[in-house]
Amino acid sequence: MSGRTIFLKYYEAAKGEGRRFLLENEAREVCQAYGIPVPDGGFAKTKEEALGLARKIGYPVVLKIVSPQVLHKSDVGGVKVGISSDEELSTSFDEIVSKVKENVTGAEIRGLLVSKMVGKGVETIIGMKKDKIFGPVVMFGIGGIFVEVYKDVSFRVCPVSDLDADEMIREIKGFKLLEGFRGLPKANLEALKDVLKKTCLLASENPEIESIDLNPTVVDEKGALALDTRIIVS
């Protein structure tokens, strides 16, 4: 199935439910279809499925809630990281479900996203938003919790050429962090450029998408992985 077909399937479902965003497992699948690398993982409807997935991809794993009522998962206790055993997974699963039900009234729990926990790398933020004049615009920045304060981000209008992608990464004030700084690995810039270009492609082929957030996209010398994938539709 083409990426467009997969997206449309989830888009129609979202529209049907009056939702303006794709569920995380859906966004993850769409990104994967466009070649945007994500950590190994899958969608589990039950605890048994979750355990099966975790054993398959290997501990440690991260658990994330999938619910049409929850867009900001960490705010409502919907994320657990560093789960290293079946036992931990079992307890965490229950904890997340009850926490979310407690914090979000009427939350429909579709299941949980299980993904391989990623090692050391530099956290970057990659995003797309549709500009009224220029259409899809892609954004790159050094991520982390202070991104709203430092606003150390660069923009380019899609389609983004190899040179554009290279330029926009080097433009960042914190670019030094990507060159191997204080124990952090040297970033695979080609991998980052590739994600930027593929984000443009994803946006251009699916005009129903208003914005894309791949935050954080963790990069090390081997490559880049979008740990969180968010797709907002019109």
Added chain:
Amino acid sequence: MSESHEQLDRIFNAKSIAVVGASTDPKKPGHEILKNLVAIGYEGKVFPINPKADEILGFKCYRSLSEIPEPVDLVVFVVPADLTLKIVEEELVKRKEKFNDTVGVVMVGGGFKETGTEEGARKERRLKELLNSAGIRLIGPNCQGIIDTTSKVNTTFDVGDYKRGGVSVVTQSGALGCSFLMWAKAHGLIGLDKFVSFGNMADIDVAEVLEYLGDVDTTKVIWVYLEGYNDGKRFIEVAKKTSLKKPVVVLKPGRTKAGSAAASSHTGAMAGEDKIWDAVFKQTGIIRAENLNELYHTVRAFEKLPQINGNRIAVLTVCGGLGTLCIEGIESSPWLQTATFSEEYKSTLREILAPTANVGKPDGYVDMTGSVTEKLHYEAMKLTLEEEGVDGVIFLTTPPAFLPQRGWATELAKAYNSQPADKKKPVVAVTGFGDSAKESKQVLEENGIPVYDYPEVAVKVMENLVKYYRYKEKLKK
């Protein structure tokens, strides 16, 4: 040649111009426009339309457009919106059917979309429709129109005669565009090729003119004041194409909310998010000036100077203070590098210059000191330009009180112009005394060296020369 190019060509080369709303009152634009046509030396036919006068400034008046018995290429309207619409519908369109003449209309007056009313917007759409369906293009409304220094077509009320040259001005503020021309006029700092003021930009717009000017050989650099533009895709396509052919320097407000609001109300075009425009300019090779100062000084440098082919800038100074400020500016700039001097260069200069002169401390810097002679201006500049490690030179001086200005300036210019035409490196100069050293400024400018009053402006101009060089390299890939 595209249809658009042909239409614009015919408009800029209009052999006959009618001015509807011509006036005998010297205080009215309807009079100034005629005066400026005379001042610039327009040799085509001029038809003032004024039912109450027999002649204005020696041109025979007609009571209406319909009465003109010959073809009219360009019609300028200086009457209110409603009357314009009436005349276009009842007379102009009929004349077109009979003579197949008019290719363009400049609507100077307002009362259209800029009013912010639905009524005004409707009138504007109507005007465009009426004209376009008769095969006539519209410039404006609410603008000063055009100037072409070759054909001498001039519909503006601000600018009369103007020196011909390589700068074309494309502006969403007619008064601002004219300000640049008048600012440069007193010292002959630029030569003008074409001028276009769009006003509300109902028909002929920025992208169309940028594309056209990219193909006009007489335009060497394009000065743009842009407040907003709605068709992003078209802008990017045209900008990339044009930037590859010649430098485009843009000043665009919108860095702040207030600026965006003012711009949108002025032109009705979407000012857009500024960071996105920044990205667009970078992606299309357009030089974005941060303010009018930078815009003015950058454009006039691009007109005179050959393209720079690297970013290593040498500082050749007579005044230590000015030189120091300059080298510091170069070092702080992310685009520039200080030049590298060969050992032979350094030893030769040390021989010919005063013992107190500073040669190469730091590398790329020479302070000839005030004990310099006229001849040394020639020798030092020539040697510096011949250095492989030098891509451009900034020359700074007060100038020294005991040296006749014409003398040293001529020597410096001689060295600059002795370079082979295909390998010419750019030189900019700084005179600390400013207009108190008017003569040297004049000699240098006349010989192709732009002169600035401050070192930081010279550095900024060099930076923009290098930016364009880098952009071109990137776009070519």
